[in-house]
Amino acid sequence: MSELARLTAITKSFGGVRALRGVDLDLRAGEVHALIGENGAGKSTLMRVLGGEMVPSSGEIRIDGERVDFRNPRAARAHGIAIIHQELALAPDLSVAENIFLGELSPVISWGDLRARARALIDRLGFDIDPGRSVGSLAVAHQQVVEIAKALSRKLKIIVFDEPTAVLSTQDAERLHAIIAKLRDEGVGVIYISHRLEEVLSLADRVTVMKDGEVVGTKAAADLTIDEAIRMMVGRPLAALFPEKGPRAIGETRLEARALCAGRLVRNVGFSVRAGEIVGLGGLVGAGRSEVARAIFGADRLESGTIALNGQTVKLRSPKDAVAAGICLLPEDRKLHGVVLDAPIRVNATMARLSAVVNAFGFLKNALERRLVADLGASLKLKAASMEAPVSSLSGGNQQKVVLAKWFHAGGDVIILDEPTRGVDVGAKSEIYGIVFRLAEAGKGVLIISSEHQELFGLCDRVLVMGEGELRGELLPPDYSEENLLSLAISRRSAKPKAA
């Protein structure tokens, strides 16, 4: 097989964080090369470099042996490189055909011709989508097909899929795999990023594992087992990350949710969390876990159901009500919902309870605030140049600690953590686990949502499992296993959700 692309010693820094530290990668024609690693390992950054979306700080890219220097995505496209991002880059209001040929629309559009060509491309992928429909009206799986057809409409040598199946049903994922196999057989080089290891091992020819911005190793998929892949990704056995579970006093019920309904993904959900208890909320992506969190926090409207805090029913119409009542939420999307990236750590840390640092006239008590935030930072082991540094200059783990600092400062009785370790490196992960235990030991009720099931098993006193907006069941520590959790999560007609 001929070599299509070779990346040598690629480095890329953002502010103080080195996202890539001398990465080597090669891709051959007609292979599927999987790229795996934890969130934040640098996979997507590396692909952005290959796609010309980011200019590397140093390093060399060769395509077909020829040195290239991509300054923008167009330059990469001209070399036949296409990237299918998780967030699809389509214009939702334009038709399928227009989207496919967006880059090369002639000044006068011949609609018949455009649609015929679009249909031919979609047929080639084995799908049946009307080229005249607007992309926004299509299911996500079909939007992805449009994106692939767009790539096929040009000269295509290398195609990168960045976690394409995360948003797909099993059936759609299989059809996507068929497309990928077809592309490979046509001699295209495919780079495939995914967290689903079974999928990776069955689909890929070679697998490269990344960790903390470096390549751990590249192996033939046939020689790799899931366990070995995990060990390469994590660098140590997962269990070592969790602090010792000490005895904790479990107290009165802190949070009780009764028959919550909110939209399609929160259907009659009821559970409770007690003081000092850590309760997990597990399930597949899209099962409605984050939606439950947002409904409790007043971020989304509750259609029916009640919430009680410390035994008292409360009406929470907005996050403001929730925070005032003592509920905190560490949101799933840290950068969009958790922090104000441009603002200093100090400003973020006190935002949820500014009343503590202003006088009666609304003037800020800067000295007091500095002291408070410095103490918070020290107690959470926040690593930053100073508390005046903008949050955007911090690593993912430290950004997450800023969100935690905010809720420490606000000081509620219930804290909901939605994917607290997403995009966080292993060291910071372990520290965040320690903070979670501290919260519980301080008598708060803790609810954790995580897609990393091992994380739930390592932290939680019990794990509630959701599927399609319903509570499907509950696991206690003796029953903790991936299999048990998944079988609850995908059981169609499960027993009635257990009230905790």
Add this chain to the structure above:
Amino acid sequence: MTAVTEPIAQEKRKFDFSAFLQRFGTLGIFVALVIAASLWSPSFLTAPNLLNVLRQVASSAGIMAVGMLFVILTRGIDLSVGSVASLGCVLSAYFIAFSGYGVATSVVLVILSGAACGLVTGGFVAYLGLPSFVMSLAMMAIARGLSLIISAGRPIPIGDAGDALSAFGSGFFLGLPQPVILMFGVFAVGGIVLNFTRFGRLIKAIGSNEEAVRLSGIAVPRYVLAVYVISGALAAVAGIISTSRTGVGSAQVGVGAELNVIAAVVIGGASLMGGRGGVINTLLGALVMGMIANIMNLAGVPGYHQQVYMGLIIIIAMLIQYGAGSLRR
């Protein structure tokens, strides 16, 4: 974790050119303009001319720029300021000339009217999520229409009842025209609010990431509403100043002023994407706008041509502000 902390320390020592430009770019433009103008025309750097520039700024973009800055910091825009100023101008003359309320009461009523305009614009923007561009465009039409209706399209002289107001418009305090003192006062209060209060901190944060602020338990709409109310009230003040200087209330005041005000704020380095901007730079931006007009008058550039040059100079100022930062990638 030394691997993470060490590069941060390195980063700090490196000189950040684009941050420097953002911070001091406006000052640079200001100083360069002063130097160029005084070389160009000996009459520029004279006390009467400089006072004239200041008075011009105070009664045009100056005071409104503070309100606009607040709005822009929240990632909004207020296109209605020019029209609300004309409403303030007409209403102040109307109240003084016809109502017999007296100057002080009239001034308070007019400021409240301006605030009410802001309340309408801001109410729809903050609580119904309508785009500020369109909402303030609607208010721009409404306020202009109201001032034309009230004045019946004719100037309203304030007459003897408005002597106190005229005295303010032409009076001096500590060697500076009183409207200029007022403008500096508004900027000073604006700076204090922005930098030392909860309100100032939150409107900046809202402009940077509204959702994160909302999810911190802050009642975001209240703050968004407030900036439009402030902008409306300050626009009315600008209208009153115009009345105080000319002695008449005219519906023709402030036509196109919103563009000069926005230009002043943006030359002052504020980001239309919200979250970034400061009071001192906004003042410099407003002074730059005033000086450009003044220099062209001194140089005898015909009025129609002035607009073209004004546009070109704004482009150049923006290139200096942002160019160097965004060209390097």
